[in-house]
Amino acid sequence: MSEIRLGGVQGDNGNEDVLPSLLFPTSMLNRHGLISGATGTGKTVTLQVLAEQLARLGISVFTADIKGDLSGLGEKGQPSEKIQERVRVLGLNDFEPEANPVSFWDLYHESGIPLRTTLTEMGPLLFAHILDLNDTQTDIVHLLFRFADAEGLLLLDLKDFTSLISWVSDHREDFSKEYGYVASQSLGAVRRRVHVLEDAGGAHFFGEPAFALSDLLQQDFGGRGLIHVLDATKLIMEPRLYSAFLVWLLSELFEELEEYGDRDMPRLVFFFDEAHLLFSQGSKQLLEKFDTVIRLIRSKGVGVFFVTQNPLDIPESIRGQLGAKVVHALRAHSVKEKKALRVLAETFPENTRVDFESLIPSLGVGEALVSFLDAKGVPQPAEHVLIQPPRSKIGPMPEAHRKEIISRSPFFSRYAQEVDRESAHELLQKRAHETVPEKEAEKKGPKRQSVFEAFLKSVSRSVGYQIGRQIVRGVLGSLSRAGGR
Numbered sequence: 001m002s003e004i005r006l007g008g009v010q011g012d013n014g015n016e017d018v019l020p021s022l023l024f025p026t027s028m029l030n031r032h033g034l035i036s037g038a039t040g041t042g043k044t045v046t047l048q049v050l051a052e053q054l055a056r057l058g059i060s061v062f063t064a065d066i067k068g069d070l071s072g073l074g075e076k077g078q079p080s081e082k083i084q085e086r087v088r089v090l091g092l093n094d095f096e097p098e099a100n101p102v103s104f105w106d107l108y109h110e111s112g113i114p115l116r117t118t119l120t121e122m123g124p125l126l127f128a129h130i131l132d133l134n135d136t137q138t139d140i141v142h143l144l145f146r147f148a149d150a151e152g153l154l155l156l157d158l159k160d161f162t163s164l165i166s167w168v169s170d171h172r173e174d175f176s177k178e179y180g181y182v183a184s185q186s187l188g189a190v191r192r193r194v195h196v197l198e199d200a201g202g203a204h205f206f207g208e209p210a211f212a213l214s215d216l217l218q219q220d221f222g223g224r225g226l227i228h229v230l231d232a233t234k235l236i237m238e239p240r241l242y243s244a245f246l247v248w249l250l251s252e253l254f255e256e257l258e259e260y261g262d263r264d265m266p267r268l269v270f271f272f273d274e275a276h277l278l279f280s281q282g283s284k285q286l287l288e289k290f291d292t293v294i295r296l297i298r299s300k301g302v303g304v305f306f307v308t309q310n311p312l313d314i315p316e317s318i319r320g321q322l323g324a325k326v327v328h329a330l331r332a333h334s335v336k337e338k339k340a341l342r343v344l345a346e347t348f349p350e351n352t353r354v355d356f357e358s359l360i361p362s363l364g365v366g367e368a369l370v371s372f373l374d375a376k377g378v379p380q381p382a383e384h385v386l387i388q389p390p391r392s393k394i395g396p397m398p399e400a401h402r403k404e405i406i407s408r409s410p411f412f413s414r415y416a417q418e419v420d421r422e423s424a425h426e427l428l429q430k431r432a433h434e435t436v437p438e439k440e441a442e443k444k445g446p447k448r449q450s451v452f453e454a455f456l457k458s459v460s461r462s463v464g465y466q467i468g469r470q471i472v473r474g475v476l477g478s479l480s481r482a483g484g485r
Contacts, residue, residue, distance in 0.1 A: 001375055002026040002264050004053040006046070006326070008090045010367070010384040021090075022385050026057065026265040028323050028373040029303040032294065035271075036311040037328025042366045043307060046326055047271055048073060048390040050305070051227050052100050054269050060217050060225040063271035064232040064246065071402055072393035073227050074102035083389045086366070090388050098391045101220040102227045104406050107205045107245065111231040113406060114415045116207045117248065119155035120148070123477030126244045126251075129286055130202070131193040138283075140186045143179050144168065149473070153424050157206040158194055160424035165191050167428045200238050205245070208419045213249075213256050215411060217267055236274060243278035247290055251476035253302055254293050260301030267301040275306040276313035289476050291317050296475075311347075312340050319347065323373040325382075329363035351381035359384060 003023040037043050044067070051061045051073060063070060077083070077097035087095045106112030119127060124145040128138040144164055148155050155161055168175045169187050176182055197203070218226050235242045250270065260267065272278075279287065294304060306314055311327060325348065332341045345356035348371050360369055363384075371382040406412060473479060 002057055004050065004057070005388065006049060006370065007368075007385045007387040010386055022370060022383060024324065024372050025375040026054075026059070027263065027375055028377065029054075029059075029269055030260075030266045030298040030301060031323030031373055031377070032298070032303055032321055033305040033324030033326070033372075034311055034314065034319070034322045035305055035307045035326045035328075036309060036330070037363075037368070038309055038331050040365065041328035041363065042368070042387060043328055044069060045366065045390060045394060046328070046368065046387050047273075047305075047307060048392065048394070049388060050269075051271070052390055052392055055100050055225045055227050057265060058219055058223050058225050059265055060219075060268045061227045061271070062216060062230070062249070062268065063227070064230045064235075064242070064273045066232050066236055066273050068231070068233045069394070069396045070229050071102070071104065071397045072395050073100045073229065073390075074104075074405055075099050075393040075397040075401065077389070077391050077393050086386065086389050090386060092388060095389075096391065100227050100392055101224050102229055102405065103409055103411060104229050104231060104402060106231040107235055107241075108201055108231075109204055110234070111402070112229075113409060113411050114204070114418070115211050115230070116205055116415070116418075117210045117252075118208065119157070119161055119206055121210060121252070121479045122206075122244075122248050123473055123479065125286060125289070125477035126248050129282060130240050130244045131190065131197060132240055132281075133190065133193060136183075137186055137190050137193070139180075140182055140190055143182060145477075147175070147179055148424065153427070156208055156421070156423040157425075158198055158203045162191060162194055163425040163428045165194075167431075197241070200241070201234075202238065202241055205241070208421065209415055211415070213252055216253075232273070236277075239274075239277040240281060242274070243281065246272055247278060247286070247293075247476065248478055250290075250297060250302075250304065251293055251474060251478045254297045254300060255474040255478060257300040257302070259299055261299070263301065266303045269303040269305065271305045271307055273307040275308045276310070279313060279315055286476075287315065291315070292475055294318055294321060310340065311344050323377075323379075325369075325371050326385075327360060327369045328367070329365075330360050332357075332361045348382040349379040351383065354382060354384060356382070 003025055006022050006024060009020050009022055035043050035046050047063065048070065051063060054061050065071065076099045079097065104112035105115040107115050124142045128141045131141070133141065144161070145155070147153070147168070148164060153164070155164065165187055168182065169184060172182055172184060172187075216228060220226065232242060253268070278290070282290065297304070306318075306322070308314065310330065311319065311325070327344070330341060330344070332338045341357055341360060344360070348356055348369070354369070356369065363369065366387045368385050368387055369382050370385040372380055374380055
């Protein structure tokens with residue numbers, strides 16, 4: 001059985017002579033986990049320790065880098081007095097600084113390998129979430145996607161979607177008869193929200209070549225899992241795009257990956273940093289479906305760790321699914337904070353040696369209250385733990401080194417150059433030039449097909465060789481593997 005070592009259990013009364021190692025069985029990592037704590041208490045270092053140990057076991061890792069300091073995972077750590085002291089206390093006789101195999105990604109194509117997907121792959125639910133639409137406008141987006149899916153019309157980027165809006169607006173009466181009523185005001189509102197997304201740089205994310213999920217599961221030549229680091233220093237300023245991207249990635253993994261069964265180790269561990277951004281802004285429909293994905297993705301060999309300041313930011317339905325909890329210091333000054341602390345304390349398996357309510361606010365930097373499942377899935381008593389230092393660098397790597405790693409990555413040549421093949425925008429423009437003669441032909445007899453009907457037949461002929469059948473969507477509305485790609 002494989003295990004990862006997070007640190008050592010703090011002895012009674014702070015006795016440094018009693019520090020047994022705390023070992024996580026890797027077979028339970030697909031039961032998901034939580035890393036929480038106030039700013040500056042050590043959440044990022046804990047994530048770093050977990051990520052590099054997973055990579056050494058050959059397990060792939062995906063994590064967002066909110067502050068820019070996780071790039072240090074790709075550089076050898078530098079000795080310091082504090083690190084050496086923690087190594088001594090924990091008895092880490094095999095501790096040696098080392099770099100990890102990393103791959104840097106960026107939705108804005110500035111500080112990493114370009115990362116893209118298509119609108120067709122993302123689907124209407126997540127796209128409506130990004131646009132921050134009301135219920136009526138969200139329904140409009142679903143109708144537009146239903147039309148595009150049924151006709152095999154590829155929506156690769158934002159200009160495809162705006163062209164589709166324009167075409168439906170021009171043929172609104174016929175469209176409404178076939179797919180349901182759409183108001184011109186609602187179409188206009190959706191179009192304006194797309195323009196807002198474009199102005200925020202969101203257009204960079206939609207296009208081709210789309211990210212292949214198989215790239216997440218690669219290993220280096222030594223058999224170590226790759227650590228994929230998403231630069232989110234700019235992305236976090238667009239919280240809906242940030243959260244929708246991470247949810248999309250999880251839903252795509254669920255749809256694409258084969259069943260994995262019960263194995264000694266997961267194949268991928270996913271760290272969802274600033275997770276509260278999804279739960280504070282997601283619609284009820286989105287959160288319900290996300291809950292389903294979290295429950296089911298375990299069978300695909302994927303573990304998810306939610307990283308957030310307050311554990312209670314995570315809904316109870318999802319918090320109850322988390323097998324591992326690493327809670328750093330939390331503040332408890334106000335009545336509300338003290339109540340939240342009591343609720344949190346009740347979620348831990350009991351340990352008569354630990355007073356949770358008094359311990360959690362007093363934890364020092366690099367200390368945490370930790371509980372996890374043993375190899376049989378039984379919750380273990382929560383322990384006061386000293387987190388071990390990472391072997392890689394704490395803090396960001398030099399920019400020159402980062403650029404070198406990006407340029408040498410085999411993924412860079414695959415994704416650096418954007419491709420713009422024929423899709424909805426081009427087909428709709430082509431059809432626009434043909435509408436005048438078709439309208440004249442329609443006037444000559446009642447049995448003549450309408451412009452709308454002619455369009456459907458033309459589109460089906462044009463893109464049939466690309467898709468060949470209607471698109472099938474999965475739980476969160478993203479493209480299902482059963483529907484083909």
